[in-house]
Amino acid sequence: MRVYYFAGLKDISGTAEEQIEKNLGTVEELLQWLHRKYPVLQDKSYMVAVNEQYASMDTCLQAEDVIALIPPVSGG
Amino acid sequence: MKRFEVVDRPLNIQDYIDQVLHAGAGAVTTFTGHVREWTNGVRTLYLAYEAYVPMAEQLLAQIGREIEERWPGTKAAIGHRIGELHISDIAVVIAVSSPHRKAAYEANEYAIERIKEIVPIWKKEIWEDGEAWIGDQTKKPEPKSSSNHVDGTEEK
Numbered sequence: 001m002r003v004y005y006f007a008g009l010k011d012i013s014g015t016a017e018e019q020i021e022k023n024l025g026t027v028e029e030l031l032q033w034l035h036r037k038y039p040v041l042q043d044k045s046y047m048v049a050v051n052e053q054y055a056s057m058d059t060c061l062q063a064e065d066v067i068a069l070i071p072p073v074s075g076g
Numbered sequence: 077m078k079r080f081e082v083v084d085r086p087l088n089i090q091d092y093i094d095q096v097l098h099a100g101a102g103a104v105t106t107f108t109g110h111v112r113e114w115t116n117g118v119r120t121l122y123l124a125y126e127a128y129v130p131m132a133e134q135l136l137a138q139i140g141r142e143i144e145e146r147w148p149g150t151k152a153a154i155g156h157r158i159g160e161l162h163i164s165d166i167a168v169v170i171a172v173s174s175p176h177r178k179a180a181y182e183a184n185e186y187a188i189e190r191i192k193e194i195v196p197i198w199k200k201e202i203w204e205d206g207e208a209w210i211g212d213q214t215k216k217p218e219p220k221s222s223s224n225h226v227d228g229t230e231e232k
Contacts, residue, residue, distance in 0.1 A: 006128055007198035008209040049196070052131040068128055068196070072211035075127070075156060075197030076109050076168055076188055 001061060003034070004068040012040050028057040030067065046071045077155075080136035082129045082197070084159045092171035095153035101173035105180040107188055109168040111161045121202050125158040125167065128196040132156065139190045143172065147179040152187060156197055167199075 001020050005013040024030040027048050035042045048055050049068040061067070079095050093104055111123050140152040155169045170187045174180040191197070200209045 004128065006196065007126060007200070007211070049128070049131055052128075052134060054194075068131065070128065070196050071198065071209070073192070073194070073196055074199045074209070074211035075125070075132075075195050076192045 001030075001063060002066045003030075004066070006068065007071050007074075009041070009044060009046060009069050009071050012038050012044070024061055026057065026061060027055050027059045027067075030061060031057070034069075041069075044071065078133065079153045080133055080140055081154075082127045082132050082136075082156050082158055084157070087155045087157050087166045087169045089166070089169055089171075092153040092155055092169045096151045096171045096173035098151070098173065100149070100175055101151070102175050103177035103180040104171060104173045105177070105184040107168070107170040107184050108166045109188065111163050111165045111167060113163045115201070118201075118203055120163070121204060122160055122162045123167070124160050124200040124202060125156075126198050126200075127156065127158045129158075132195050132197050135195045136191070139187055139195070142190065143183045143187060146186070147174060147183045150174040150179050150183050152183065154187060154191070156191070156195070158197065 002017060003020055004017045005015065010016050022033060024033055027050065047070045049070055050059050050061065050065055077091055089106055089108060093106060097104060113120055136154045140154065143150055143152045150172055152170065152172045157167055161167055168191065170184050172180045172184045172187065174183065198209055198211060200207055
């Protein structure tokens with residue numbers, strides 16, 4: 001799956017996007033994995049989008065999904 | 077141009093008015109959000125905006141549909157600029173037409189509030205001695221409230 005990081009979260013991951021080849025079945029499992037990879041992420045607040053739709057922790061993931069970590073927005 | 081778009085070039089207000097104007101429109105309200113130099117005593121040199129563009133455009137269009145449901149007869153167009161913006165540049169344009177003015181005013185305000193709640197666009201303030209992404213990243217997001225977010229481009 002493809003994971004995108006935005007705004008301040010990009011500074012934590014050190015990359016705007018990365019490919020993750022893991023068998024992670026839900027958003028919750030993905031976040032647990034990402035929190036081990038980037039411990040600082042645990043202290044951050046963000047929402048998750050799957051294929052450009054806001055998702056919840058129990059949203060199921062497929063290998064080809066595009067996931068985005070969305071920190072609090074500040075447009076306008 | 078698209079009626080709901082995120083662009084990396086200067087915004088032309090008239091383009092958005094033209095998108096919503098039609099024979100049944102008796103009123104068009106336009107809102108422009110601009111880069112403000114001073115925020116809480118701190119001087120901003122410029123802002124850097126970024127967006128998750130495809131999702132942001134979908135959500136701007138969703139806001140347009142919400143408006144047209146809540147205020148029947150209205151039509152909205154929204155453009156948001158990303159990239160490096162300088163003092164007084166236009167960051168966002170919202171145009172709403174309606175048969176009568178009241179709905180056009182109300183719907184326009186609704187649009188900017190919703191943009192600040194749900195649309196994945198972020199601004200970084202660049203000061204003389206530092207920079208910071210705006211949007212409180214230590215608190216849980218509250219999709220129904222924008223109270224966590226520091227405004228950088230418009231008057232309260």
